Amino acid sequence: MDHILLRLSFFERIRYQLKNLPVVFTFSLFAIVIMGFLLLYDAGKGDFFVYAYPQMVKFMLGFFIALVIALIDVRVLYKYSYVLFGVSILLLAFVPLVGHVGKGAQRWLDFGFFKFQPSELVKITLILALAKFYHRVNANNISSMKNIFTGLGFIGIPAVLTLIQPDLGTSLLIIMIGLSIMFAVGVSKWFFSSLVALGAVTGPIFWNFVMYDYQKQRVLTFLNPESDPLGSGYHIIQSKIAIGSAGFFGKGFMQGTQSHLAFLPEKHTDFIFGLLAEDFGMFGSICLMIFYVILILSCIKIAMNNRNHYSSLMAIGVGVCIFLYAFINMCMVTGLMPVVGVPLPFVSYGGTSMLTLMIAIGLVFNAAIQKEEKLPSENRF
């Protein structure tokens, strides 16, 4: 293939490659994003320019970035994986020193013209770094002590750095994304079983010594939201009312009383699923879930179709990432999980999460387009 491409001009090459964009994957992505626009139009009380338009602009920008990433030669990506990871770790470490304090946590880097969350970026670069690392590990040595601990090291550094910000939710997300890549590459099941056992032992210690009061409070209100109906439990109760009162077909577009009358909190960001469930009922929610499942399974399919492990692992990492975001957010809004501040991917209003996710989408595009590429130095360890 390479030689064919090399003979083509730059734009012809782009056109050729973009023809190979994964159809189902892109279609489900657009379906989700359009649902998001509709909901943001609703959240803006019928004003297009409040949320819907800015979100569209962000998506367009993100999609452009995703296409650019898709066209980057995977070998370049592979080459700079560790560098990118290193830089994002440095930024993350930089946050506690100069970070902008928001909602009790230093998560933002303020660059003046825009604020930036390194913990978002590190999720992507961790996927790249782990993919590169496990790409190079010999299949027989994958479950060796040395490699497991190196893998855990990759995960541990950003996890600890986000934990001390403190941002428990992101920290756990990073750990789960990292572990899922280790799982995908075939690390022994014994490792994961013993990890579960370890979690059961350290859990109580974690609760008592590591977790902050507001985090404990969230867990406690989650377990019994009615105990504090006007305080921390308010969000969960109002969200459940919004969802429950909608029934199967919902109250109709723009007709949700809970959201329109401002009972539903954060209806354009973290709780936008409540808005969806209120307007379009169970029917709309199931539709959205189906699109997510298609999107996630497409990632896996792209991973399976790709010939190099690096790209496969990258696509799997992104799939897991989207899955975790979507699932955790839905659980949180429906009251199955404590409120942890995870947005609904591609739907929630917000620049950082859209940008991060579109970079991730770019990686999947990259893996889909350049599925025949070979990478050097496999099985070095």
Added chain:
Amino acid sequence: MFFKNNNKRAQITRRSILLSLIMTLPFFVVFSRLYFLQIISAQRYKRLSDKNSLSNKVVLPHRGKILDVTGKEIAFNERVFRLNIIPEQSKGKIDDVLKKIDKLIGLSVFEMDRIKKDIKASPSFYSISIKDIISFKQAAIIEFNIPSLPGVYVDVGLERKYPFKDIGSHLLGYVSVVSKENLKDYKDPMFKVPGFKIGKNGIEGVFNNSLIGKSGMKQLEVNATGRAVKKVAEFDAVDGKDLSITLDYDIQALVKDKLKDYAGSFVLLNAKNGEVVSAVSNPSFDNNDFVNGINEKKWKELLENPKRPLINRSLNGKYAPASTFKMIVALAALAEKEITKDFKVTCHGKIKLGRRFFHCWKERGHGAVNMKQAIASSCDIYFYELGKLLGIDKIAKYAKIFGLGESLPFELFNVKGTVPTRLWKRLRKKERWQKGDDLVASIGQGYLIATPLQLAVMSARLGTGKKVVPTIEAGKNTKFEELDIKKEHLETIQEGMDMVVNDRRYGTAYWRRSRKHRVWGKTGTAQVISKRFHKDIKLKDIPYNHRTNALYVAYLDDAENPLALALVLEHAGSGSKAAGIANKLLDQIVPIVQAHAIKPKKVEKEEK
């Protein structure tokens, strides 16, 4: 190397399939959660959601007016102007706005503090009252300056007004805010609206249910901060019904003016249908003072006034009927066949019973008098003899026939009064009935107690021979049954009453008779304490509280408008004085009654 490589690829594929499952199945958890929330518990959450977003605003009904017999409004709702401000719309210039209002219509420091406190305490889109009642002129000034007063607006409220103020105020009653203790008795949500007023007593109280109407409801959609977003539904309030009553306020005003120097009561009935044409109790109070809660000073004045203006004497004043009771005794004697109308007694001014003398009011005595002459001259000795013959129980039987000693079946509460019997004294006073008690009772003193209303009813029944029942609701037109009294007996009594006013020789009211109408009547002078203490002293030298009560009952026999009246003047002297006042009043009242009786009743027609 290729093999191993392939091995890793196979591993990734296997784990990928596993991961696909791991990442798909959790969505079924979300699915079942949604099923639980949106299908199983949908009804519950729907209820919660409605409660969240709908706010019911009570729409108050207009209270019905009260109209007198000529259709004059004696209680109505007046438009009052209220000055309000919505702080949010003042755009942060609230202090300037308030200062401007102060300049325009004047605000006290106290008011200013209250307004500022209220503004701080409520959401900024809530309307805050600046002044509850402002005059039309003040409202006009504010409206004129409204462009420079952002957020300020004038709205119109209704307030109950009683234009006749202290005339007939007892009977009319007043409205006032619902007291917290009574709140649970009412179901309609309007009663819980702060400041909502209900009829507390008198006609306003008794007819409250029909006057008040039913509340409506405005269902508003509100957001989480309580701001109304849109109207969902509206149910109109049902306004209260107007009430026509039988009182004639032209007559009321006339009577009130005549009684202004006295403590007492005047009750005038239309004997044909029992309609209360006039019922005045003096002194009285201004109902309007009570509508917004009476101020402490006025309340104290009313409480401390020795003439006790708060008592409705017409219905609840307790008086010894004195000589006005003599007709009952005479009738009892005739009906019980103890005597005939020709029975004569020679009055020497006193008789002896046991060791005690019982005096006639006329020390020299009346000489020999028959029944009619005894009634006309109010000879006590004659009735002492009748009392001796009859005994109290027989007298009581006839007193009850004429409406004494029992609460009358009237729309408004009225006290029972007392008609004693032997049993009554045994039970209540724990004493035996004495012969002397018979004598005292037979001249209407002692334990006997009647209200002016009862006396007026008695006089109406004596005049018509029918069981007249008083009423205050116009247009009832009840027919009354005949009393169980022989007509000839009744005629004897009526002739006696005629002589009271129109017989020159015997009549106690002859010199104060009506010159225009032939009135039958009976005077009464009720002793408040034993007469012995104040022998031969002029009235003005006796302490006010020891003076006798002056009573007069009368009946005007007219085919169209027979009238029965009772007048009680406390500590005013002799009954003939009351007769004079009452007869003069009648001269003025009769033409009014006749004029108003012809007039068609406006309100009834409107209702049809």
